[in-house]
Amino acid sequence: xxxxxDGRLVRRCLGGDAEAIRQLVVRFQAEVFGxxxxxxxxxxxxEDVTQEVFLRVxxxxxxxxxARPLRPWVMGIAVNRCRTWxxxxxxxxxxxxxxxxxxxxxxxxxxxxxxxxxxVALAGLRVEYRTVFAMFHEQGQPYEEIALALKxxxxxxxxxxxxxRLEILDRLRARGMVGEGFDNPRxxxxxxx
Amino acid sequence: MKKEGPPSDxxxxxxxxxQQLDGQPVGWPAALVxxxxxxxxxxxxxxxxxxxxxxxxxxxxxxxxxDLAGQITARVLADDRSQKTAGRIQRLRWAVAALVAAxxxxxxxxxxxxxxxxxxxxxxxxxAAAATPRPLRDSMEEARTAVAALTNRTADAAVGETAFLLPxxxxxxxxxxxxxxxxxxxxxxxxxxxxxxxxxxxVTDSAxxxxxxxxxxxxxxxxxxxxxxxxx
Numbered sequence: 001x002x003x004x005x006d007g008r009l010v011r012r013c014l015g016g017d018a019e020a021i022r023q024l025v026v027r028f029q030a031e032v033f034g035x036x037x038x039x040x041x042x043x044x045x046x047e048d049v050t051q052e053v054f055l056r057v058x059x060x061x062x063x064x065x066x067a068r069p070l071r072p073w074v075m076g077i078a079v080n081r082c083r084t085w086x087x088x089x090x091x092x093x094x095x096x097x098x099x100x101x102x103x104x105x106x107x108x109x110x111x112x113x114x115x116x117x118x119x120v121a122l123a124g125l126r127v128e129y130r131t132v133f134a135m136f137h138e139q140g141q142p143y144e145e146i147a148l149a150l151k152x153x154x155x156x157x158x159x160x161x162x163x164x165r166l167e168i169l170d171r172l173r174a175r176g177m178v179g180e181g182f183d184n185p186r187x188x189x190x191x192x193x
Numbered sequence: 194m195k196k197e198g199p200p201s202d203x204x205x206x207x208x209x210x211x212q213q214l215d216g217q218p219v220g221w222p223a224a225l226v227x228x229x230x231x232x233x234x235x236x237x238x239x240x241x242x243x244x245x246x247x248x249x250x251x252x253x254x255x256x257x258x259x260d261l262a263g264q265i266t267a268r269v270l271a272d273d274r275s276q277k278t279a280g281r282i283q284r285l286r287w288a289v290a291a292l293v294a295a296x297x298x299x300x301x302x303x304x305x306x307x308x309x310x311x312x313x314x315x316x317x318x319x320x321a322a323a324a325t326p327r328p329l330r331d332s333m334e335e336a337r338t339a340v341a342a343l344t345n346r347t348a349d350a351a352v353g354e355t356a357f358l359l360p361x362x363x364x365x366x367x368x369x370x371x372x373x374x375x376x377x378x379x380x381x382x383x384x385x386x387x388x389x390x391x392x393x394x395x396v397t398d399s400a401x402x403x404x405x406x407x408x409x410x411x412x413x414x415x416x417x418x419x420x421x422x423x424x425x
Contacts, residue, residue, distance in 0.1 A: 016273065022266045029265065033257040047261060054265045055272055114248045138254050162211050169241040178240030 006070040010061055025054055028071070031139055032078045038134035039082040041123055049085050053078045072148035075141070079131055079150060086127065114177055121171040129164035136161055202228040206235045210242055336407060344400050 012020030032053050036046035056077050064073055122130055131150070135141045143161075147154045172178065206228060212219045229236050 018266070018270055021269055022262065025262045025265045025269070029257050029262050030254065033261065034254040037255040043255065046255070047258065050257065050261065051265050051268055054269055058269045058273065059276070111248075111251055114244060115251060118245065118248045118252070137249050138252065165211065165214055165242075165245070166207070169238055169245060172241040172244055173237045177244045178237050 003066065003069060007066045010064060010066070010070070013058065013061055021058065024057075028057075028074050029054075031071070032074065034138060035075065035078050035131070035134055036082055038122065038138065039079070039127060039131055040085060045085060045089070049078075049081050052085075053081045056081065068148070069145065071141075072145045075135065075145075076149040076151065082131075083127065110177075117172055117175050117177050118168065121168040124171070125164050125167055129160050129167070132157055132160045133164040133168075203232065203235055206232075207238070210238065214242065214246070333408070337404065340400050340404050 009020055009024055013024055029050065033046055033050045036049045036053070037043055040046050040049060053074075057074055060077070064070065122133060125133065128150075132146055135146045135149070136143075141149075143154045143157050147157045150157065202225070206225055209219050209221065209225060229239055
């Protein structure tokens with residue numbers, strides 16, 4: 001979606017066009033909700049926060065700079081609302097919700113266990129690391145957009161993501177989720193044999 | 194077998210691994226492949242990265258509830274309406290406040306304009322002093338003096354005002370016969386003097402009557418004697 005289309009959509013929303021409001025919600029709700037689930041670790045909380053995020057988005061829409069992309073602006077509001085929510089509540093995670101959403105297709109061998117380990121590792125990360133990891137690996141957002149959303153330099157975002165990966169890899173390694181054949185490396189995807 | 198490769202090789206491997214996870218095309222030099230064979234830590238990291246990549250491919254983003262968009266849209270529209278209503282109410286409050294302030298200012302302005310310059314307060318007689326009982330004889334004497342002074346002042350004023358109308362007449366230097374011939378000319382002056390006296394009569398008569406009425410209403414100095422009709 002081009003920034004010109006974003007601008008037109010926003011102008012319609014500001015004019016009180018209900019259909020435009022619905023379009024904007026539909027366009028961003030999956031990403032906002034997904035990020036809220038990853039940051040908060042709780043679906044019900046994520047639903048509440050997602051609604052708060054969009055209320056805040058539409059209240060602040062007149063202040064959006066059309067020269068900037070819309071998605072990082074929306075995601076930045078989502079991250080801020082999640083941080084506020086986390087500060088208010090006790091840190092509780094419900095992994096079952098996460099796993100029900102996360103397993104795609106029939107689980108083979110230890111896929112469920114692998115996903116659980118990844119989830120636990122994610123939940124143990126700092127909020128910033130968790131946020132950056134979810135935005136990059138789950139939502140496919142580039143470094144530049146994440147930097148815009150979090151209002152941090154690209155270098156900081158890279159550093160956070162690298163540390164997040166290393167912490168997750170350390171946990172997987174400590175839990176024995178290291179794959180097979182590292183003593184006898186074999187070609188596997190892009191990794192060296 | 195070495196427990197860990199040179200730190201520089203480990204760092205070099207980790208940098209390549211991060212680039213790999215970033216999705217960039219990465220070449221693996223033979224030296225790094227050899228390092229992986231010799232460094233268990235980096236080899237374990239390599240195996241974990243392989244599992245992580247596989248797990249991320251199986252990971253699907255959480256899907257929102259099907260009715261979430263509708264709920265959000267309805268809530269946003271309701272919030273928009275309430276915000277607009279609140280804005281209208283706020284503007285209305287400001288308008289009412291401005292109107293009230295303008296009305297108050299207008300009323301104050303009109304009041305100041307309509308109020309005449311305050312005249313000096315008239316001298317209030319000292320009622321306390323007037324209420325102090327004084328001896329009756331003094332009061333009577335004072336009243337008589339006041340009435341007499343008023344009469345004299347009024348008469349003097351009238352005479353003074355008419356006197357300047359009469360030109361000064363020197364002593365007649367004419368012979369008797371001439372004086373007698375002039376007698377008719379002096380008569381109007383005598384008549385004028387008589388008229389002035391008769392003009393002052395109402396003033397003097399009024400003063401006299403007022404004094405008599407005042408004296409009649411005063412009680413006797415010897416004490417209060419009941420009227421004769423009551424004694425009978």
